[in-house]
Amino acid sequence: xxxxxxxxxxxxxxxxxxxxxxxxxxxxxxxxxxxxxxxxxxxxxxxxxxxxxxxxxxxxxxxxxxxxxxxxxxxxxxxxxxxxxxxxxxxxxxxxxxxxxxxxxxxxxxxxxxxxxxxxxxxxxxxxxxxxxxxxxxxxxxxxxxxxxxxxxxxxxxxxxxxxxxxxxxxxxxxxxxxxxxxxxxxxxxxxxxxxxxxxxxxxxxxxxxxxxxxxxxxxxxxxxxxxxxxxxxxxxxxxxxxxxxxxxxxxxxxxxxxxxxxxxxxxxxxxxxxxxxxxxxxxxxxxxxxxxxxxxxxxxxxxxxxxxxxxxxxxxxxxxxxxxxxxxxxxxxxxxxxxxxxxxxxxxxxxxxxxxxxxxxxxxxxxxxxxxxxxxxxxxxxxxxxxxxxxxxxxxxxxxxxxxxxxxxxxxxxxxxxxxxxxxxxxxxxxxxxxxxxx
Numbered sequence: 001x002x003x004x005x006x007x008x009x010x011x012x013x014x015x016x017x018x019x020x021x022x023x024x025x026x027x028x029x030x031x032x033x034x035x036x037x038x039x040x041x042x043x044x045x046x047x048x049x050x051x052x053x054x055x056x057x058x059x060x061x062x063x064x065x066x067x068x069x070x071x072x073x074x075x076x077x078x079x080x081x082x083x084x085x086x087x088x089x090x091x092x093x094x095x096x097x098x099x100x101x102x103x104x105x106x107x108x109x110x111x112x113x114x115x116x117x118x119x120x121x122x123x124x125x126x127x128x129x130x131x132x133x134x135x136x137x138x139x140x141x142x143x144x145x146x147x148x149x150x151x152x153x154x155x156x157x158x159x160x161x162x163x164x165x166x167x168x169x170x171x172x173x174x175x176x177x178x179x180x181x182x183x184x185x186x187x188x189x190x191x192x193x194x195x196x197x198x199x200x201x202x203x204x205x206x207x208x209x210x211x212x213x214x215x216x217x218x219x220x221x222x223x224x225x226x227x228x229x230x231x232x233x234x235x236x237x238x239x240x241x242x243x244x245x246x247x248x249x250x251x252x253x254x255x256x257x258x259x260x261x262x263x264x265x266x267x268x269x270x271x272x273x274x275x276x277x278x279x280x281x282x283x284x285x286x287x288x289x290x291x292x293x294x295x296x297x298x299x300x301x302x303x304x305x306x307x308x309x310x311x312x313x314x315x316x317x318x319x320x321x322x323x324x325x326x327x328x329x330x331x332x333x334x335x336x337x338x339x340x341x342x343x344x345x346x347x348x349x350x351x352x353x354x355x356x357x358x359x360x361x362x363x364x365x366x367x368x369x370x371x372x373x374x375x376x377x378x379x380x381x382x383x384x385x386x387x388x389x390x391x392x393x394x395x396x397x398x399x400x401x402x403x404x405x406x407x408x409x410x411x412x413x414x415x416x417x418x419x420x421x422x423x424x425x426x427x428x429x430x431x432x433x434x435x436x437x438x439x440x
Contacts, residue, residue, distance in 0.1 A: 322355025
């Protein structure tokens with residue numbers, strides 16, 4: 001293991017990059033974001049009409065404009081959703097401070113996959129949130145009668161309030177755009193390169209699974225990486241007792257990948273159930289999800305032993321500290337309530353794994369700063385090249401032809417200058433395109 005940079009030194013080294021990122025901003029196509037907004041609004045109207053006709057109205061109507069005044073249904077209204085739940089015989093699991101039935105996600109999500117009405121309400125709420133957060137919040141910042149299609153968004157980026165030191169953003173929340181969903185791809189594709197420029201995306205490949213392997217020293221995970229086997233396929237082979245990697249189906253790999261990341265992010269059987277159903281994977285309930293997680297830990301006994309050690313240590317200090325020294329306090333880990341203690345224990349493991357991964361990319365950025373400055377000073381790189389850092393990704397926007405100069409340098413930084421030598425290889429990938437969406 002190489003010397004570990006201090007939190008203060010690493011943080012100070014990349015603060016100038018945060019300022020540059022905020023100053024450079026992210027160019028977005030106004031026409032594309034407006035088109036996406038219209039598409040999402042159409043989906044909202046279709047869902048709203050369906051909910052009214054199927055569950056709420058006295059008689060079906062052909063359009064929202066045909067609904068009598070004051071008789072419509074608002075899926076965002078707690079009172080109307082609570083009323084619909086009573087009609088359907090649904091009992092929300094949480095009550096508000098006033099004693100009323102809560103219609104929050106946490107209260108009624110268990111019905112999402114058994115009650116079509118609740119499923120439609122969730123779909124409407126998610127689209128409405130995404131429309132407002134990723135479309136409206138951007139469009140509201142465009143000046144009236146703006147004469148160009150490309151407008152540069154300057155989000156407010158912060159470095160606090162997230163235990164793993166990931167950055168956060170607001171006005172708009174550009175760091176919250178989903179990276180693996182169809183919606184996320186559509187939003188990212190609205191961020192286009194101005195003429196003569198190209199987006200460059202660099203990301204650490206499976207870094208959090210590699211960090212979990214390093215911290216736990218699990219022999220099966222180490223073996224998979226040593227043999228250059230996809231860890232999610234290898235997990236599927238073991239969980240489903242398949243004869244070979246080639247026997248693994250795409251569905252089985254998707255299930256295994258979901259569980260692998262669930263372990264890292266600290267989720268339980270309820271979270272696994274929700275994620276599987278959200279990905280269109282049916283046939284599982286809370287009990288079978290619990291069995292999947294138990295089977296996972298029986299398979300990767302090194303991780304299970306590591307998990308127990310982390311939780312035991314965290315109970316002594318009521319906190320968890322990652323390798324770089326960032327501490328997350330866990331006041332509920334000794335509260336005596338099994339559910340809360342379980343959540344805090346999973347958060348302790350997540351803090352160590354995610355914290356290690358987050359520190360790695362930040363250390364690589366700190367090493368990159370003077371090297372990229374040299375390229376800028378020599379006229380070989382666009383001065384506004386730094387555009388974003390999120391999770392395991394670095395995003396740049398450069399003049400066409402400069403991507404080759406940048407690529408070797410950034411990939412070297414990510415794989416060789418992360419501040420630590422893992423017990424498995426550190427790998428990184430590069431992607432280029434004329435929209436942000438093409439870099440993932």
